[in-house]
Amino acid sequence: MFETLTERLNKTFRNLAGFGKLNEENIQPALREIRVALLEADVHFRVVKSFLENVKKRALGSEVLESVTPADQFVKVVRDELARTLGAEEPPPELRKNPAGPTRILLCGLQGAGKTTAAAKLAHLLGKSALVALDLKRPGAVEQLRVMAEKVQATFLPPADPSDVRLSARKALEEGRAFEHLIFDTAGRLQIDEELMEELVEVAGIVKPDEIVLVLDAMTGQEALNVAETFHKRVPLTALMLTKTDGDARGGAALSIRHVTGIPIKWIGTGERPDAIESFHPERFADRILGMGDVVSLVERAERLTDTKKVESLTKRMLRDGLDLELFLEQMREMRKMGPLTELLSLLPGGGNLAPMAAGSEEELKRFESMILSMTPRERRHPDIIDHSRKRRIARGSGVRTEEVSRMLKQFRKVRGMLGAFTGGKKGNGILRQFFS
Amino acid sequence: MLTLAGRLRRGLEKTRKKMSAVIDVAVGRGLFDDAAAEQIEEALIEADIGPEIALRLVEDVREWVRSAGGGVTAETVREKIEMDIAEILRGSGSGRSEEIPPNGNHSSEQPRVTILVGVNGSGKTTTAAKLAAQAAARGSRVLLGAADTFRAAAIDQLRVWAERIGCEFVAQDQGADPAAVAFDAVQAGKSRGCDEVFIDTAGRLHTQTNLMAELEKVIRVLGKIKPPDHCFLTLDATTGRNGLQQITTFSRSLPVDGLIVTKLDGSARAGVVVEAVERLKIPVRYVGVGETVEDLMPFDPEAFARELVRTE
Ligand SMILES: Nc1nc2c(ncn2[C@@H]2O[C@H](COP(=O)(O)OP(=O)(O)O)[C@@H](O)[C@H]2O)c(=O)[nH]1
Ligand SMILES: Nc1nc2c(ncn2[C@@H]2O[C@H](COP(=O)(O)OP(=O)(O)O)[C@@H](O)[C@H]2O)c(=O)[nH]1
Ligand SMILES: [Mg+2]
Ligand SMILES: [Mg+2]
Numbered sequence: 001m002f003e004t005l006t007e008r009l010n011k012t013f014r015n016l017a018g019f020g021k022l023n024e025e026n027i028q029p030a031l032r033e034i035r036v037a038l039l040e041a042d043v044h045f046r047v048v049k050s051f052l053e054n055v056k057k058r059a060l061g062s063e064v065l066e067s068v069t070p071a072d073q074f075v076k077v078v079r080d081e082l083a084r085t086l087g088a089e090e091p092p093p094e095l096r097k098n099p100a101g102p103t104r105i106l107l108c109g110l111q112g113a114g115k116t117t118a119a120a121k122l123a124h125l126l127g128k129s130a131l132v133a134l135d136l137k138r139p140g141a142v143e144q145l146r147v148m149a150e151k152v153q154a155t156f157l158p159p160a161d162p163s164d165v166r167l168s169a170r171k172a173l174e175e176g177r178a179f180e181h182l183i184f185d186t187a188g189r190l191q192i193d194e195e196l197m198e199e200l201v202e203v204a205g206i207v208k209p210d211e212i213v214l215v216l217d218a219m220t221g222q223e224a225l226n227v228a229e230t231f232h233k234r235v236p237l238t239a240l241m242l243t244k245t246d247g248d249a250r251g252g253a254a255l256s257i258r259h260v261t262g263i264p265i266k267w268i269g270t271g272e273r274p275d276a277i278e279s280f281h282p283e284r285f286a287d288r289i290l291g292m293g294d295v296v297s298l299v300e301r302a303e304r305l306t307d308t309k310k311v312e313s314l315t316k317r318m319l320r321d322g323l324d325l326e327l328f329l330e331q332m333r334e335m336r337k338m339g340p341l342t343e344l345l346s347l348l349p350g351g352g353n354l355a356p357m358a359a360g361s362e363e364e365l366k367r368f369e370s371m372i373l374s375m376t377p378r379e380r381r382h383p384d385i386i387d388h389s390r391k392r393r394i395a396r397g398s399g400v401r402t403e404e405v406s407r408m409l410k411q412f413r414k415v416r417g418m419l420g421a422f423t424g425g426k427k428g429n430g431i432l433r434q435f436f437s
Numbered sequence: 438m439l440t441l442a443g444r445l446r447r448g449l450e451k452t453r454k455k456m457s458a459v460i461d462v463a464v465g466r467g468l469f470d471d472a473a474a475e476q477i478e479e480a481l482i483e484a485d486i487g488p489e490i491a492l493r494l495v496e497d498v499r500e501w502v503r504s505a506g507g508g509v510t511a512e513t514v515r516e517k518i519e520m521d522i523a524e525i526l527r528g529s530g531s532g533r534s535e536e537i538p539p540n541g542n543h544s545s546e547q548p549r550v551t552i553l554v555g556v557n558g559s560g561k562t563t564t565a566a567k568l569a570a571q572a573a574a575r576g577s578r579v580l581l582g583a584a585d586t587f588r589a590a591a592i593d594q595l596r597v598w599a600e601r602i603g604c605e606f607v608a609q610d611q612g613a614d615p616a617a618v619a620f621d622a623v624q625a626g627k628s629r630g631c632d633e634v635f636i637d638t639a640g641r642l643h644t645q646t647n648l649m650a651e652l653e654k655v656i657r658v659l660g661k662i663k664p665p666d667h668c669f670l671t672l673d674a675t676t677g678r679n680g681l682q683q684i685t686t687f688s689r690s691l692p693v694d695g696l697i698v699t700k701l702d703g704s705a706r707a708g709v710v711v712e713a714v715e716r717l718k719i720p721v722r723y724v725g726v727g728e729t730v731e732d733l734m735p736f737d738p739e740a741f742a743r744e745l746v747r748t749e
Pocket of ligand 3: 115116117135141185186187188
């Protein structure tokens with residue numbers, strides 16, 4: 001199963017005698033672990049190098065705390081350094097507003113990064129916006145923006161001349177004078193496409209944007225840095241928006257770009273819908289890059305959506321007694337209240353593997369419920385005793401076919417198995433246990 | 438106007454220069470020492486090959502140099518790495534042939550059905566159009582089915598392509614059941630005597646289990662009329678390590694029988710496919726090298742590896 005970075009680091013430190021002090025020597029294996037973690041998170045290899053130098057300096061200079069293990073202490077140094085690089089010590093970046101007239105926001109980036117969606121998201125976030133269609137290249141792009149504008153109740157400004165980007169930009173500026181925000185969607189372009197980069201420079205010259213946002217896919221690999229640097233050289237970027245962070249990409253590109261160019265990451269995209277936009281939190285993102293799970297978000301969402309006390313007590317019960325069908329049912333009911341469970345689970349390290357198991361539909365839940373309610377208390381607590389004749393009885397009692405009972409039990413066992421690994425077994429030290437004990 | 442290969446090369450030029458220059462410098466002293474190994478490893482990592490395979494490739498070179506008893510040149514090192522990468526890629530059955538071997542579902546029954554899947558923005562719609570246009574150019578009767586009923590104007594995008602290509606087009610309203618659209622498309626393909634049906638689907642992240650289940654349903658429903666002959670997964674060449682997760686998860690849920698690496702005309706090199714192909718044994722079928730319908734080429738493992746490593 002998965003092994004969190006902390007677990008791996010724990011191992012590297014465990015072999016060391018004289019627990020306590022970090023020194024040049026005992027820190028090496030840990031630095032190697034961090035190196036691989038960062039590279040696997042798509043942080044640019046050169047950034048990894050200089051980042052590790054900083055970490056080393058800080059780790060060696062750091063106070064030795066009595067209460068924590070070297071692994072914990074080391075992780076803390078790494079996280080703090082990551083968060084710092086991502087902007088944790090600076091005030092949250094704000095939108096650069098134009099005091100006289102509309103604030104002009106120009107979006108740019110590679111093909112398929114999520115620019116058009118980002119345009120609608122920003123309109124949703126900021127309100128009082130007009131969306132300007134300047135992608136005259138991709139088939140259906142103008143129509144896409146029109147539909148999105150409608151969804152967020154923003155004004156849509158179609159291109160004045162569908163064959164002339166520059167003219168359309170100029171006309172939109174005139175037409176959009178009364179709006180608070182003018183958001184310009186542009187065609188995707190490769191940073192090595194000289195012609196299209198030149199077009200972008202000219203459009204920026206016409207629009208004179210207050211914000212030039214590079215929209216970047218969180219899944220982008222090592223090349224992200226080169227992309228950002230090249231765009232930045234041609235048009236002075238003022239912000240980065242990282243899209244598709246609702247997936248399991250670690251998003252190391254954010255670190256590379258921020259580290260090298262200093263461009264602040266202002267927003268992240270968390271889904272396809274126009275309200276799926278959030279401001280950027282350096283600490284949370286540091287955890288994400290390290291593969292430690294977006295634990296803060298998880299806790300926040302859980303708090304927002306459900307009775308955490310209840311979940312907590314259920315989880316504790318599960319950790320103590322193992323999972324039985326009664327708990328399984330209660331968990332399912334509770335978790336459903338939290339909204340898409342899969343989304344929640346995917347925020348936890350390794351949770352992505354668990355998610356498919358728990359993704360039952362409302363209907364399925366109801367069927368499960370009636371099957372479980374048709375069982376005797378003993379069957380619920382010891383599902384392994386359910387043999388074929390018991391299955392037949394349960395099926396009859398709940399009006400389903402016997403195979404469905406089997407299927408439900410199979411799924412239950414799968415979840416139980418997964419949870420075992422997830423919690424580190426009864427005596428283990430898995431992530432759930434850490435959070436709920 | 439650049440040729441397709443030229444366009445691919447232009448994109449890869451930078452890397453090639455970089456990696457090649459690195460190898461020149463690293464091995465320039467005629468030694469393959471730790472410093473040389475590290476530099477080459479980093480150049481491979483920068484191509485998104487991943488730390489694990491990069492290290493292995495470099496260690497293989499080291500071993501090979503040792504057994505050859507020295508006499509190493511930058512050129513031989515390049516060749517060695519290139520060959521190793523090509524071999525991994527060939528191992529999955531990726532080949533040069535224009536004709537894609539049929540998967541297990543293939544039957545001679547018309548039409549041949551190909552479905553495109555992948556994460557958001559990876560190039561499914563454009564690739565469907567490219568495949569359709571190239572089939573049409575070969576004289577096939579072609580139909581495009583718009584089963585992305587989710588993204589705003591996705592249907593319009595595909596319709597524009599169908600009009601440009603002059604092929605058959607099947608769509609329903611925005612929000613319709615994608616499985617129903619796919620079914621319709623194949624049925625229409627049958628009744629209109631089409632040779633090829635290409636079905637575009639909505640982008641989805643592999644972590645979205647409900648949306649993955651939706652695709653499974655599309656495949657299941659198609660099974661009632663004709664199981665898809667091909668299920669191609671598009672992968673954006675700029676994708677980093679997450680590509681591995683994408684390919685793993687998609688191919689676990691769906692009968693993926695080929696990868697299409699899109700946007701290789703950019704500067705990214707899609708090194709992640711090397712590991713994906715090795716682990717999952719899914720062949721790469723085509724590469725996308727631009728935004729017009731001509732910009733699709735059959736995948737060539739040797740060329741891919743060469744472009745990754747070599748100078749002219
Ligand atoms: N899951 C997810 N999908 C996104 C996000 N942002 C954009 N997308 C999807 O990515 C694809 C490309 O987005 P689009 O805005 O058309 O990209 P553009 O080509 O840069 O304008 C579409 O399928 C969008 O729905 C996001 O934050 N999360
Ligand atoms: N440069 C380049 N752009 C591409 C390629 N394939 C697709 N695109 C562009 O990538 C963007 C997203 O493509 P699309 O087919 O809409 O992706 P989908 O969301 O997966 O259907 C569009 O702007 C396409 O023109 C390619 O091979 N090279
Ligand atoms: Mg767009
Ligand atoms: Mg599409």
